[in-house]
Amino acid sequence: MSxxxxxxxxTRGDVLPFCVLGAALQARxxxxxxxxxxxxxxxxxxxGLDPVDSGAGFEQVLDDPQHxxxxxxxxxxxxxxxxxxxxxxxxxxxxxSDLMLLTHEEVERCDLVVFNPFAYxxxxxxxxxxxxxxxxxxxxxxxxxxxxxxxxxxxxxxRLGNRLSYExxxxxxxxxAAAFAAPKLRAAGAGRGWRTFANPLTAHLRRVxxxxxxxxxxxxxxxxxxxxxxATGPWTQAIGNGALQDYLEAFLARxxxxxxxxxxxxxxxxxxxxxxxxxxxxxxxxxxxxxxxAGGLRLPDWAALxxxxxxxxxxxxxxxFPRVRAxxxxxxxxxxAAALRAxxxxxxxxxLGDQLYWGRRVAALGAAEAPVQLRQxxxxxxxxxxxxxxxxxxxxxxxxxxxxxxxxxxGVSAAVDCVEAMIAA
Numbered sequence: 001m002s003x004x005x006x007x008x009x010x011t012r013g014d015v016l017p018f019c020v021l022g023a024a025l026q027a028r029x030x031x032x033x034x035x036x037x038x039x040x041x042x043x044x045x046x047x048g049l050d051p052v053d054s055g056a057g058f059e060q061v062l063d064d065p066q067h068x069x070x071x072x073x074x075x076x077x078x079x080x081x082x083x084x085x086x087x088x089x090x091x092x093x094x095x096x097s098d099l100m101l102l103t104h105e106e107v108e109r110c111d112l113v114v115f116n117p118f119a120y121x122x123x124x125x126x127x128x129x130x131x132x133x134x135x136x137x138x139x140x141x142x143x144x145x146x147x148x149x150x151x152x153x154x155x156x157x158x159r160l161g162n163r164l165s166y167e168x169x170x171x172x173x174x175x176x177a178a179a180f181a182a183p184k185l186r187a188a189g190a191g192r193g194w195r196t197f198a199n200p201l202t203a204h205l206r207r208v209x210x211x212x213x214x215x216x217x218x219x220x221x222x223x224x225x226x227x228x229x230x231a232t233g234p235w236t237q238a239i240g241n242g243a244l245q246d247y248l249e250a251f252l253a254r255x256x257x258x259x260x261x262x263x264x265x266x267x268x269x270x271x272x273x274x275x276x277x278x279x280x281x282x283x284x285x286x287x288x289x290x291x292x293x294a295g296g297l298r299l300p301d302w303a304a305l306x307x308x309x310x311x312x313x314x315x316x317x318x319x320x321f322p323r324v325r326a327x328x329x330x331x332x333x334x335x336x337a338a339a340l341r342a343x344x345x346x347x348x349x350x351x352l353g354d355q356l357y358w359g360r361r362v363a364a365l366g367a368a369e370a371p372v373q374l375r376q377x378x379x380x381x382x383x384x385x386x387x388x389x390x391x392x393x394x395x396x397x398x399x400x401x402x403x404x405x406x407x408x409x410x411g412v413s414a415a416v417d418c419v420e421a422m423i424a425a
Contacts, residue, residue, distance in 0.1 A: 002423045005110040007035045007103050007122040008136075011353075013264055013332040014116055015040045017138055017213040017235040017412075019047040021114065024237070024412045025419065033110060035103050035119075037095075047237075052106060055098055097182040107131060112423055114211075117141050120172075120200035121180070123208055132422050133208045136415070138333040139219070139354040141166075141201055142210060142229055146222035153356035169201045209422060211415050214333055217405045218340075218361050230418055233409025234337035236318055244319050248289065251310040252323055255287055258310070259386055260320060261328040262291030263351070264335055269375060270298045277328075279379035281309065284386045289324065291315055317342075326389035328382075331355035331371060336362060343403030345389040345396055347382070349374040366398030 004025055008018040015036055022032045026049065034044050034051045044051040100121050107113055107125045114134045115122035126133040139150045148157045149165040157165060174197060205227055212219075212231035221229070244252075252258070261277055274297050281288050287308045292299055299311050317335065321327060321342035329335045331348040336358045339346045346368040348359035359371025369385055377385075389395060 002111040003031045005033045005113045007119040008116040009118040013334045020235040020237045022049045023047045024416045123204050136211045142225045144222045150354040150357040154360045170199045173198045232414040233411040235412040257325045258287035259326045260324045263330040264332045280382035283383035331359040340402045341406045343400045345399045347385045
């Protein structure tokens, strides 16, 4: 029995694969400690895991209207985003320092650390103490000359441009330098040794093991990576009691299969997104399950909705998606994989990060149309996309073929085998 520390920051989509990994490790008898922001502690507990108390969360800060314009215009903001990013940095640095100190304290009591790229400081702390570390990625992030950094959408930039795109992560180091220099971290012996302009994507690149919680069918190895990456396929697992909520079962039983609409943990643009989605569904005219959750949709007057719509605040994708006709979503790695595993076409409306990359990858493989950014889609365009996703035979066949491939991938079991092999070594 080993003590394994999981450290992950980012969106709910970044946390969920770690929850699946933690539950699988715990089922094999390991002691799992889980550090993430308190916004996601409820999600962690639903997998039977106990998160380490991490104090105040980040979601309330990111949901502030003053930051909404930054995230809505992520792909085109350019230099105009810098002042807003600096303001957001000042707000988050104190909480970031607290999480770094907590991670430092937890590392001292573990046998192995698994971290996601946004928790890059966990590797620094672990390796200094001779503790092995594994970087788990929901998207390809190891530098390549053949493909650009996935968070920039996946459009080729030329050989030099592709490689340089990975260097943009260096901006995280000076932005977080004040957090590393916090007196409470220095007093604990943490934060020392991190260079101001170090690149979190390449620091310790050859000293940690790299796991990809994504499908190599969607993102194949480009052939020029400086280190091996074990892409296992998505880490998925049904949670709860293995059944959908009664009200969803009742809705599904009343008529033909609906479409699913949900945007994960994307918090911004709620008023516009809701109006666009409702108008598009009205134009299209079919049945739909709309997930409000944290995904930028707000439907306060549920009773006033037409009978062809059903609202939910939580739905297990693994259970629901095989029973819908198509999935309208933001292109997050987890939701994209769940739609494809279910063999359902997608309508992908990315907002930020790697979502545009996955949207383009799915479209290239035929299981969706080319993605359009959520902030740019019109109700008429969305209605047409939904109709085509529900009726296009070629799109349905492509999704079915990808489902067969993804369902054969080992997923989290291969990740657990890798972690156990490192511990044994």
